[in-house]
Every structure is written in C-alpha cells, then in structure tokens.
Amino acid sequence: MELSTAGEYAIRGMLVLASRHGDGPVNLDEICRVRGLSKSREYMTKIFGVLAKADLVTAVRGRGGGYRLARPPKDISLLDVIEAVEGPLALNLCQHDPPQCREPGYPVRPVWDDLQAKVRAALAGKNFAQLARRLP
Amino acid sequence: MELSTAGEYAIRGMLVLASRHGDGPVNLDEICRVRGLSKSREYMTKIFGVLAKADLVTAVRGRGGGYRLARPPKDISLLDVIEAVEGPLALNLCQHDPPQCREPGYPVRPVWDDLQAKVRAALAGKNFAQLARRLP
Numbered sequence: 507m508e509l510s511t512a513g514e515y516a517i518r519g520m521l522v523l524a525s526r527h528g529d530g531p532v533n534l535d536e537i538c539r540v541r542g543l544s545k546s547r548e549y550m551t552k553i554f555g556v557l558a559k560a561d562l563v564t565a566v567r568g569r570g571g572g573y574r575l576a577r578p579p580k581d582i583s584l585l586d587v588i589e590a591v592e593g594p595l596a597l598n599l600c601q602h603d604p605p606q607c608r609e610p611g612y613p614v615r616p617v618w619d620d621l622q623a624k625v626r627a628a629l630a631g632k633n634f635a636q637l638a639r640r641l642p
Numbered sequence: 643m644e645l646s647t648a649g650e651y652a653i654r655g656m657l658v659l660a661s662r663h664g665d666g667p668v669n670l671d672e673i674c675r676v677r678g679l680s681k682s683r684e685y686m687t688k689i690f691g692v693l694a695k696a697d698l699v700t701a702v703r704g705r706g707g708g709y710r711l712a713r714p715p716k717d718i719s720l721l722d723v724i725e726a727v728e729g730p731l732a733l734n735l736c737q738h739d740p741p742q743c744r745e746p747g748y749p750v751r752p753v754w755d756d757l758q759a760k761v762r763a764a765l766a767g768k769n770f771a772q773l774a775r776r777l778p
Contacts, residue, residue, distance in 0.1 A: 507645055507724070507761075509734040517750055542745065584753065588643070598645040607650075609678065611778035614653055614768075617720065621764050625643075628757050632750075642747035 507597065509588065511545075516553050516591045517584065518543060523563060524579035524634035525641055533572035553591065560590035580635035588629060595629070597622050643733065645724065647681075652689050652727045653720065654679060659699060660715035660770035661777055669708035689727065696726035716771035724765060731765070733758050 518541045526532050534550045537543070543550070554573055557563045562582055563573045575582065589595055599606040600615045601622045607615055654677045662668050670686045673679070679686070690709055693699045698718055699709045711718065725731055735742040736751045737758045743751055 507643055507649075507728065508732055509643055513643075514735055521749070584750070592643065596644055599650055611776075613657070613773045613776035614720070617764065617768050621761055624760055624764070625757060628753065628760070632753050637749045640747070640749035 510592055512553055512556075512591045513588050515543060515545060515550065516557060516587050519550065519554065519573075520557070520562070520575070520582065520587050520634055521637060521641065523573060523575045524582070524638035527575050527579050527638075531566035531570070531572035531574045536572070556591055557587070560586075562586060562590055575634075578635070579638055580633050582634045583630045584632045584634075584637075585626060585629035587634075595622065595626055597625065646728055648689055648692075648727045649724050651679060651681060651686065652693060652723050655686065655690065655709075656693070656698065656711070656718065656723050656770055657773060657777065659709060659711045660718070660774035663711055663715050663774075667702035667706070667708035667710045672708070693723070693726055696722075698722060698726055711770075714771070715774055716769050718770045719766045720768045720770075720773075721762060721765035723770075731758070731762055733761065 519537050522537045522540050523532060534547055534554065538545070538547075538550060554563060554565070558565050558573070558576075561576050564576045565571070565573055585595065594603065596602050598618045600612070600618045605615075655673050658673045658676050659668055670683055670690065674681070674683075674686060690699060690701070694701050694709070694712075697712050700712045701707070701709055721731065730739065732738050734754045736748070736754045741751075
C-alpha cells in the first residue's frame with residue numbers, strides 16, 4: 507500500500523514545474539537537479555511522457571526546450587498526478603471497476619470504500635499551486 | 643497504492659478463523675473453500691506461517707489440526723493483519739522509519755502524514771469480531 511517510485515518522481519517533477527510556472531519550459535536535467543532526483547534521464551523521460559499523455563505537462567522541443575505545465579498549477583491536484591502515473595486509485599480489490607471482491611456481503615468492503623473516499627478527497631484537495639507556495 | 647494479494651488473502655483467512663473462534667482449529671483447505679480463495683496451498687501455507695510468526699494465529703499439528711486465532715478476534719485489527727504481512731504501513735517514502743523524503747520542507751509531506759494517520763486509525767479501529775459478525 508505504498509506510492510510507487512514513479513509516483514514519487516512525478517510529484518517532485520510537477521512541483522518544480524509548478525514553482526516555475528510562467529517562466530518558460532524547464533528541462534529534465536534541471537528538474538532532477540533542483541529536487542535532487544537520482545534516477546536516470548531515461549526514467550524521467552518515460553514519466554514525463556506519461557504526464558504529457560495525461561495532458562498535465564506539455565513538451566517544448568528544441569533549444570531551450572523542456573516541459574511546462576499544461577494548465578495552471580491550481581488546476582492540477584496530487585490525485586491527478588498519481589492517477590496519471592499509477593492508474594485509477596484503488597486501495598484494494600473492492601475499489602477496482604468493476605469491483606474484484608466478488609463475495610456478496612464481504613464485510614471488509616465498507617472499510618475500504620470509506621478509506622478510498624477519504625484518500626481520494628485528501629489527494630484531490632491538494633493542488634500544485636498550494637504545494638509550490640510552501641516550498642522552502 | 644494498493645493492498646497486496648498476500649494482504650487480501652490474509653484478511654480473508656483471518657475472517658474465517660474469527661467466524662469459527664472457539665470451535666477448534668480450521669485447516670487451510672477449509673479456509674480456502676469457505677471464502678472461495680483460489681491460490682495454491684503452498685501460497686496459503688506461506689501466509690499463515692507469517693501470521694503465526696506475528697502471533698496472530700496458532701498452528702495446531704496432527705489429525706484435525708489447522709489454525710486458530712492466537713487471541714480473541716476483538717483484539718486483532720485489520721491493521722495488525724496488514725502490517726504482519728506487508729510490514730509497517732507506509733503510504734509513501736516520508737512514512738518510512740527513518741523518513742526517506744530527505745528534502746527539508748518537502749511540502750507534500752504534511753499531506754502524507756495526515757493521510758497515513760487517517761488510514762492507520764481506520765484500519766486499527768476495525769477488529770475481526772466486528773467484521774466476522776457482519777458476515778452474511
């Protein structure tokens with residue numbers, strides 16, 4: 507029950523773009539440098555490819571190119587980024603669509619339903635404008 | 643961010659033992675049959691070995707043997723079972739001990755701290771006596 511490494515890196519990368527929003531594109535080397543990310547360029551390229559496909563970032567080609575947010579940071583939530591990278595949030599099998607806990611009346615399901623709603627709401631309620639403002 | 647298959651099976655197995663608490667040991671074939679679990683006997687043996695090591699179940703050897711809860715179902719929470727199988731709950735790197743989000747002032751950390759507390763409390767607040775009572 508833990509956020510994937512890809513999810514961690516995506517959030518950190520988006521945080522850099524949010525803090526520079528309006529200043530032009532930021533390239534991947536710079537993104538990694540700013541947040542001390544140690545993964546390879548290939549790894550980050552893959553993650554940013556996924557974020558671009560989800561319309562969260564836009565790739566800017568050529569000299570001085572890189573990535574910028576595809577929309578204002580206040581309109582991008584933690585949940586948007588996590589679900590872009592990991593797929594729809596599902597704390598357990600019951601939260602799949604369709605649910606994969608087949609047993610009728612499975613008594614743990616309401617616990618997961620409730621938790622899933624809480625986690626979704628918390629992650630959807632935090633946007634990258636708020637987060638970037640809190641950067642030291 | 644999803645419960646592992648091992649976690650799902652452990653919860654379902656514990657639910658069977660909780661519903662039969664006081665009736666003597668239940669063997670693994672019976673546990674799988676009751677809850678429609680399709681994994682191999684070897685897989686379940688491994689999981690119940692982990693649960694026994696965590697003092698949640700007791701193995702009873704010999705004819706008529708199997709497993710029984712090591713303590714009353716009201717004293718075993720969902721969190722106990724999940725942490726026995728998956729290790730200490732950690733929704734992200736910041737929740738490791740010691741925390742592995744090294745950046746001072748990382749602004750996403752309070753979000754994870756808050757979520758982790760909510761998830762822990764919800765899972766710790768549900769015990770197997772409550773859950774077993776709700777079985778159809």
